[in-house]
Amino acid sequence: MRRRIDKKALSEKEQNKNQNISLVSNLVSFIKNLEAHWLTFFALVAFSIIFHAISSGFLTSSNLLVVARQSSIIGMVALAQLLVLISGGIDLSVGSIVSLSGIIAAGVLSSTGNIFLGIIAGIGVGLLVGLINGLVITRLRIMDIIATLAMLFIAHGFVYAYSGGRPIYKDIPKEFFILGQGSIGNISFPIIFALGIAILISIFLNNTKFGRNFYAVGGNTEVAFRAGINTKNYKLAVYILSGLICGFTGVVLTSRLGSGQPATGESLMLDSVAAVILGGASLSGGLGTVVGTIIGVLVIGIMSNGLTLIGATYYAQEILKGVMLILAVLLNALRSRRR
């Protein structure tokens, strides 16, 4: 029995107008979000210019597409991490889920030759692991960070138990590789997938009550609970969503690499958290946007591409990534302290 608030009946025409307004207002909020992430955005532009000055090959459309393709995998995982961080949790098992889903998909593909079955198996495993994470956290009341740390080990163990530590590539049908290696024009499928997920999540977070409730649960669980939100179900749902997205990412990654590689997901956990934090989210929950996350992912992507291009070592990337992270969080904090 829901109580309705007295509302004026809107004519269809007015509703259309509202749609237009909401599109414009979304555009406005997009630009405003850019403003909120000026520091990371500035870093993005500055890095691009510096890299281009040193190595003129940087700002070419072919290299930028390479950056985008490389970033698309981190991007999808970071979007999953964004959802978890907004709801006040953290998912340390994302990388292991990507590896596990990828290796299971490869295994099923190589033993059955059925593409559909392989994809479903990969995504299904991700979903299942996410569900277990969620249940352990909400039903057994184990802290997010502990539960997903445990899952990081468990899933990682399963990956090596299943694959014996060796890549799986035999008898995988060629058509499956379209998923990760195909493209529309110059834009490869992983980029399109990442953008598609970004748009869906952005609409979900900004325009639906479920998305709004995620922010409330992460912002202050007690306030959300007292506003009538079933906070446990939201916590459960966010880990399922994270598992689902990571499972899909694992399948795409296997397709791109042409084989199931046991170690593929290992760097993704740290990178995904770094990207989301660079994009303005907070470990204490209730904060974070899709736009910010995309910028965060691109900063990391451009940094590693550009530094490789100018011949710097991998270690230099790590050092710079760490410094950037501290600076981004510090300046964000200063900005809000000043107000």
Add this chain to the structure above:
Amino acid sequence: MRALLEVKELTKSYPGVIALQNVTMNIEHNEIHALMGENGAGKSTLVKVITGVTACDAGEILFDGKSIIGFSPAQVRDLGISVIYQDENLVANLSVAENIYLAKLPSKGKIFINKKSLYKETKKILLDLDLDFSAYSKVSELSALNRKMVAIARSLSFNPKLIIMDEPTAALSRHEIGILFEKVRYLRKIGVSILYISHFLEEVFEIADRITVIRDGQIIGTKIISEVTPNDIVFMMVGHKVDFQSRKANYKATSNELLKVENLTLHPYINDITFSLNRGEILGLTGPAGSGKSAIARVLFGVNRPDNGLIKINGKLVNYSLPSDAIRVSFGYVPQDRHSDGILLGDTIVKNISLPSLNNISKFGFINKKEEKELSKKYSNRLSIKAQSLNMQVQYLSGGNQQKVSIAKWLALNPKILIFDEPTQGIDVGTKQEIFLLMKELVNQGISILYISSEPTELAQLCDRVLILRKGRLVNILSGSDISRESIIKEITGAKDINNYEKKN
């Protein structure tokens, strides 16, 4: 002989408020000295100044004839003044001994804890106080009474001459209070004076040698307990102030029952409470700390599940497990602590107001943002929330405006029953009056209000009936012309019971 503690002409003001005005009192050696006064009368400020937590503007404090003005809390403690706060400040996961010596653990070679001497010393203190729990027990495993005992033992470890106890009996049963009082008398016997702060007249008359009453930052008087009656003390606490004009004059006893609560029990906070709330009524709920008044609100709103009891709305039984259930049957709940339970500080005014109403303004899960904005605008206007824009984060609003947001979010749901838990705490006088006016308007529209407060003045000003709770039990219901500031104070402190008791004898 000089008094142990002499407070002379102490004055302390905060911006806009004079908290203490020319306060003069003294505490003798071997004395249990009670300090009573309403909330906000200046008791806590006085304690803070004596213990060096807050500096005073003017005046003098002599302890054992020596000035302690300007001393730090640690210096004051080392001189011999200990405080036991209402919530004891114990670390639950440490042992009794570690808690007692937390501030000065005996050490070996300045790095390692000397466990042998730690537990030896602790056992000595426990033996002195005749306590029957182990020095090795974790504090989290102890009863409320024994936690209080650990706090007493800790204060004794500083070899105090004066112990200040703030509401020490709030969480204790009648029997436990008896045990506590034995220890307090033992302390007096071994030469420790006690400043005993309490809301309970009955207890004060049982334990204290003298009593000082403070009102509006001024000392009204100090009396020897055997020379006064409880009524004298209530009179001192209330003064000659005229009651504010109350609603009860124009209250029509509709007896149109909306909510009925039967035999509600939640151990150890609520004990078998039955009451009803009428349509268009402001029902006050009051009692001293630990009376269970906020627990009733939490149960009614589905935050806590009761151990026993029925909740009926319009005569129909409702079943609860979550706040969402309470919202469905038309409850709204403005909590006492708005920062932790009421509002999302980092979110905008719009999002805060619409949060409980999202179901009503969404279609297929999509929020109608225009409707959301209109809803928030309507209710922020209704409460005249002052902000540059509705997209401002609520953390940048004043306390009063934050409280209005905390109220507006529930009004937007058109509730039938609204629970206000201490809605005027930390709020300026102007906003206070606005909130009172709003409450009166709401009941005129037929909304029922459950008003939880520990301010007798405000209760007398607003309520149609007032339920008096003590230690989880409903002890009396005041209504109509029986409601006054004086009668409420008498009920809260239990003065009436003592008078009856004396008459009988």
